[in-house]
Amino acid sequence: MPSYKVHIFGYLVMVGILLLLSDKLLNFHLSIETLIFGNIIGILYSILPDMDTPSSKMRKILGRLFLAASIICLLAFVFLRRMELIYIPLMLILFLYLLWFSRHRGLFHTPIIGILLSLPLYLIDLYYVGFAIIGFFSHLVLDNEVFR
Ligand SMILES: [Zn+2]
Known part of the structure; x- marks a missing residue:
């Protein structure tokens, strides 16, 4: 690789x-x-x-990017109380979780x-x-x- x-x-x-x-x-x-x-x-x-x-540069970038986006969404939820601000971090976490099951050089x-x-x-x-x-x-x- x-x-x-x-x-x-x-x-x-x-x-x-x-x-x-x-x-x-x-x-x-x-x-x-x-x-x-x-x-x-x-x-x-x-x-x-x-x-x-899991050890790739892009996975690390995505992990940090999704973490930052999730924190921003959760902080915004505290002030705005809009449910989509909860769904976004959940979808990002779900995507990262599903990546654990993807085969390298697969999809x-x-x-x-x-x-x-x-x-x-x-x-x-x-x-x-x-x-x-x-x-x-x-x-x-x-x-x-x-x-x-
Ligand atoms: Zn490759």
Whole structure:
């Protein structure tokens, strides 16, 4: 299993080649903001499939992120008394719990999950979907999961 650093490097090489080719062959340019935020998203998605591994960097990031979100929701519940502020931490905890039962290189290492997890970014910007899919698929290519 390549480390998260290898996955990030692999993503940067792949997205670099794609951006260079699209620039030279199609004269296609992105704004600097799109490149910066798109690559942050791409880097995160390049290590996202390994959330099915308890010791992975992404699992640690998700654990901390979900803990922080849960604490914020519970604090907000104290003041706002809205039940959805209780449901959000419960769903996040349930998701982390269910991750314990996911098989490494199982469901989260499939192209369909990569597409499903990338599509919500369309609500922000279509290009972010592209960066996310490149990140996710670069991970699958390095894990040799795409052509299985
Ligand atoms: Zn992997």
